[in-house]
Amino acid sequence: MRGRADALVLAFSWLTVLPVRGPDEVDRDSAGRAIALAPIVGIALGAISAIILWTSTTAGLSPLLRGLIAVAATALLTRGMHLDGLADTADGLGCYGPPERAREVMKSGSAGPFGVATIALVLAVQAAGLGQLAEQQLWWAIAVLPVIGRVSVVLACRRGTAASSPNGFGALVAGTQSNVTPALWVVVAVAISVFAEPDRPWQGPLVVVAVLVLGTLATRHCVRRFGGLSGDVLGAGIETTTALAAIGLLVGS
Template sequence: MPGLDLGREAWLLATGTLTAFRVPMPSRVDRSVAGLAMALAPVAALPLGVVAGLVVLVGEWIDLPPLATAYVVVLALALGTRAFHWDGLADTADGLTASYSRERSLEVMRTGPVGPAGVVAVVLVASLQAAGLTAVVRHEHGWLAVALLVCASRACLAVACVRGVPAARADGLGATHIGAVPVVAAVASLVVGGVAVALAGDALGSAWPTLAGLVLMVAAVVALLMRCVRRLGGITGDVLGAAVEVSFAVLVLAAATV
């Protein structure tokens, strides 16, 4: 059936792109497959969520300090994504601070080594993630909340790739995905993310802070997109990676207030 084939190809593309888990290559990659792949990102991230939850459980079992457990979660997620999103965050920060020239900024994002802005961005966002996780893993069901928040954070990709968002350049890994997600699919992805954050909040004691975190996550992603569109004329695959890491930081910080 065409619909099932499209869904399978999109799931393979999302899992193969967004995680380090080995899956067969999709037989085709076009705008329709790429758009659905970004909408399916919260589901494709489920293996990452399981790994993060297991890290928290093992940390509890061996009586690891919450801060240490939090940093191991950050490390496990970096390994589980080949640090792909962290590279995007660093390149985005460097590009936005490199020059007033759009062309120069895009060149820095494409080929430049990590600069001061990129280092600061990675250290700051990783530290914020660890700070939020430290509070979350102290809860009895913190492992479940962490797993759900990992998946929910990937809903930002449907927002970032919704139709109408321009690509900064015609080539690059993100060019096929950017602007390829139908509005209905983006809303559906956010609904899945909303269910995940509500369940995470319920596991911690209250769903309202995590739901507020989802709203803040969307606001942060929209602000990032607007800045990049004004500065670069659109977004790149690096911006998508930056959106994932910022989104996870926002969600775990919101969960830390429960």
């Protein structure tokens, strides 16, 4: 029980700015346990996002402005590190050369044109999607979105996935998850998404499966392109799956 509590604290200290302190020393075992609990962080972020959107809706703000506020709040709560990973991944995919060259571009510390354009597009989709979901009072769908993004992280860290570098976040978490843990979280995500669209209970589960399949395929492509998994790829996966899930939940509404 103590180990699980420490893992949950580590997950929140890694993935949010909440004032919690993880263990002083982190090895692959403790990192793997923390990643396995990443969707719980998504539950907390989803609840906060739903509260912000409900409050801004009550205040009479426009749908787009509500979505922008919620996206900005999430970025602040997560230190913007997932957005940084999204930009670095886009720049790495947009360059020519071997994996070593792509990793150099990703580590440059500055966002190139591919990164800037990708961030702008993904944030626009998220803001517009969240605002529209709030307009339709689909609060459960809003709360589920961050969970889907963090389930993609657990899937990306399945056993057999190598890290792109012997150092860094990817080296701690790549290949740490058995097939059981990701499968369980997929089942949980599918189950809770049934309530995302009350009039179409099948739509949420269908969106979850489709988005996670696309996210897994995208991660595999990045692993091949960069010679392994990195923290940047995980951040990109969170942001893109969240945006795609928002689109999917709005189809037909």
